[in-house]
Amino acid sequence: MRALQWDGIDKLSVNTVPDPRLINSQDAIVRVRRTTTCGSDLHLLGGYIPFMRAGDVLGHEFLGEVVEVGSDVRLHAVGDRVVVSSFIACGRCWFCRQELYSSCDNGNTNPALTETMWGAAPGGCFGYSHALGGNAGSHAEYIRVPFADVGAFRVPDGVSDERALFASDAAPTGWMGADLGGVRPGDVVAVWGAGGVGQMAARASMLLGAERVIVIDRFADRLQATARHVGCETLDYSATSVSAELEEATAGRGVDVAIEAVGMEAHGRGISGAYDQVKHQLRLQTDRPTALREAIYNTRKGGTVFVLGVFALAVNKFPLGAVVNKGLTVRGAQMHGQRYIPMLLERMERGELVTEHLATHVMPLEEGPRGYAMFKEKQDGCLRAVFTP
Structure with a gap:
């Protein structure tokens, strides 16, 4: 599949990478339909988050279609249109039970770095360095979603892709x-x-x-x-x-x-x-x-x-x-998406929350490096660059 990779400070490229696969029974594979830049991604691009490795796939805010599910996934089926929380949470640990989902004890599979820096590890995040789990990001054709029943939410038919996309991170x-x-x-x-x-x-x-x-x-x-x-x-x-x-x-x-x-x-x-x-x-x-x-x-x-x-x-x-x-x-706090996304999708469906205006520049994934340059330099009024893999 094609994906947008971090090659070093201020260096991005779109390349062919291995397709994701199911690793755990609670995983789902999602075909990405929309994925957007976020201001926090610029900290990665500029080298201010020092736990990136060349070849890491960026992106944490996305919407897509379920194409494969693990044997223990109960709430989603192939063909579902879903928006996914940028932070990964198990839904069962003490922090998840308090609705502090970005503090999940099981979402970050590489906790040692942040335990050293901050005294404890937050949950994992898509495409946001090895300090937050080293998970492949959403600027790709497909993505693996751990704990899919907890972090993925079906999008109501009346909410467009362009509006629902921002229920992944910006709105919550x-x-x-x-x-x-x-x-x-x-x-x-x-x-x-x-x-x-x-x-x-x-x-x-x-x-x-x-x-x-x-x-x-x-x-x-x-x-x-x-x-x-x-x-x-x-x-x-x-x-x-x-x-x-x-x-x-x-x-x-x-x-x-x-x-x-x-x-x-x-x-x-x-x-x-x-x-x-x-x-x-x-x-x-x-x-x-x-x-x-x-x-x-x-x-x-x-x-x-x-x-x-x-x-x-x-x-x-x-x-x-x-x-x-x-x-x-x-x-x-980092974003407790699972706490807010269902309510936000309802508000989006009722027209109380409008977000599609944030997508000022929509382009194919192959133009990802150009989109990030526009976003970083705020060229042509770029509020968010949205990629369509």
């Missing part, structure tokens, strides 16, 4: 930020990042009853798409003071919930931005926390900051004093 990640961030009716919510996940976090906040939702970014096309398709307020941080605008919006109090949807390669301005960039490039810190710092400073006393962006290890000048003295709750 965004919803998790609003849900676990504790968004309540009447809240003022600020979201840093107008990419796919940021937009979904904003829409989730609105559906959970927030009175005002403000999305912060610097790219005009992304802010325009957010205003048009999500329907919330937007703020261009390159043209104004974020702190001043949020103080005005909250009568000086600060936002109730801040959602950081940028991650380890956040862009910054001024001295602090230059500081983060230099330290990151010299590998004196592994992550740039520019947006996270701003979120902490602009959250009201007693408020909540939820970290959706991917961070690898350590940051400098983390404002712990602000967290403690303002009485903030800071939470973060």
Whole structure:
């Protein structure tokens, strides 16, 4: 089969690789119909996640058709159209029973690396380095799905491929930020990042009853798409003071919930931005926390900051004093997709959650390297590149 492989830092190619096969009785083989780039993939592309090997197949957000099932698969049959959670979970361990699916004890078959770095291993993820299991990714014609009865979900007939695709990762990640961030009716919510996940976090906040939702970014096309398709307020941080605008919006109090949807390669301005960039490039810190710092400073006393962006290890000048003295709750998680995907598919079917606008550039898998270049450089208003194997 054909697949998009990581060949080294900023190097991708499409090649012929072995077809996947059933390994365990709970596996399914899925023919990929749609698979999309994600901002977190850019951390892999740029070499900021140091556990990639040449030849690894990328991709973790996808939709497809079941073509083969293991003997213990009960909920799926050949021909089913399914969307698959990007994180792999067994559904039976203690963490899965608490609906903390991305913390599954059995989804990551290579836990030693992350146990050393973080003290415990998260679950496995498709196409996201050997630290998260070394699983082949979805930028391919076919993919093996472990624990298929737990992680794959049948797509309602009334939901298009283009809409359902983003129920794999972007929509549940965004919803998790609003849900676990504790968004309540009447809240003022600020979201840093107008990419796919940021937009979904904003829409989730609105559906959970927030009175005002403000999305912060610097790219005009992304802010325009957010205003048009999500329907919330937007703020261009390159043209104004974020702190001043949020103080005005909250009568000086600060936002109730801040959602950081940028991650380890956040862009910054001024001295602090230059500081983060230099330290990151010299590998004196592994992550740039520019947006996270701003979120902490602009959250009201007693408020909540939820970290959706991917961070690898350590940051400098983390404002712990602000967290403690303002009485903030800071939470973060990888995406508990199995917890949210069924509900999101229902909302998609009812038209409450629209996602197809995120697929700004749809192209054959063979054009994967070009799609990633457009996505990384944000060329031609590329919000997401979607590949059709």
